[in-house]
Amino acid sequence: MQTVDIPALQDAALSALAAASSSKELEQVRVAVLGKKGSLTQVLRGMGEVPKEQRASLGALVNVARETIEAALAGRAAELAEREMETALQSEAVDVTLPGRTRTIGSEHLISRLTREIVEVFRGIGYRVVEGPEVETEYYNFTALNAPPDHPSRGLQDTFYVRDRSGTASRVAGESEVLLRSQTSPVQVRIMEEEAPPIYILAPGRVYRRDVADPSHLPQFTQIEGLVVDEGISFAQLKGTLEYFCREVFGPERSTRFRPHFFPFTEPSAEVDVSCGICGGAGCRFCGHTGWLEILGCGMVDPNVFGFVNIDTTRYQGFAFGLGIERIACLKYDVPDLRMLLEGDMRFLRQF
């Protein structure tokens, strides 16, 4: 038999293994070297013909070659298998990521924002914010505000009374001294009871009335009460203060006017109107063809109210005002129906 150069065969096999670029090619190399008719297998088969004295050394050489080749084969096989797995994973991968969730950014409700803006206007000229209870007594909501005992707003028709389970004998069944405040004005009384002048306060809060919701009425809404008690306070200061407030909130292009009115707790009293934002004062449906929209009530604190809280009227004077935020919101933004503020319709709310 011709002599085979085993180291050369081994080197050739190793480089063929290294060059194999797929499992399939690797298998072809394996068959060519170690298969039934493979180059190394043939050497093993021909061992019988090798002269006896050479057989042991050749056998050792062949065994080393076989082990080396088999080890290299196993290593290369693992390498290729891993690479092929990776390629398969990459090419067959399915993208299961979901689109991110967009967070909708909330915004302050128009009423909260406007309340804050109005509070800021008055804070800027030295007013302090105070609060009073929403469940009030008849004394603070009416009596101490100089409302006559037979005033219609005291009636069950207009005010929500809290049922009195103790059943005070002198009262109509179901009526009690406890009620849901119908205005923020009782806060005036509470503050004047507790504090000595000078007083410059603003009291925002919810009020309740027995009204059916319609374009211009709500059974629950938000008011801001203002009260000033100091020495030398005049109607001129009330006027200047409220004109400043109107300009800040409605802008310089809308004018204001003071109209005499009556409130039990102020004397003299007035209502303030702002020119209609829709017709500019010419008259339209929104303003009832008057060109004006009423925005607040105000006046000089009635001496009778000072009497209830023991403030010396020879030394102090005061003015007060009260406004409805929902109403102001509608008049500022030309909204025709108060109820739109409460419906939570995002198409409406997003505009502010």
Ligand code: DAH
């Ligand atoms: N409390 C009145 C109302 O709800 C508004 C008001 C008018 C408040 C005149 C005042 C005021 O402080 O002086 O209709």
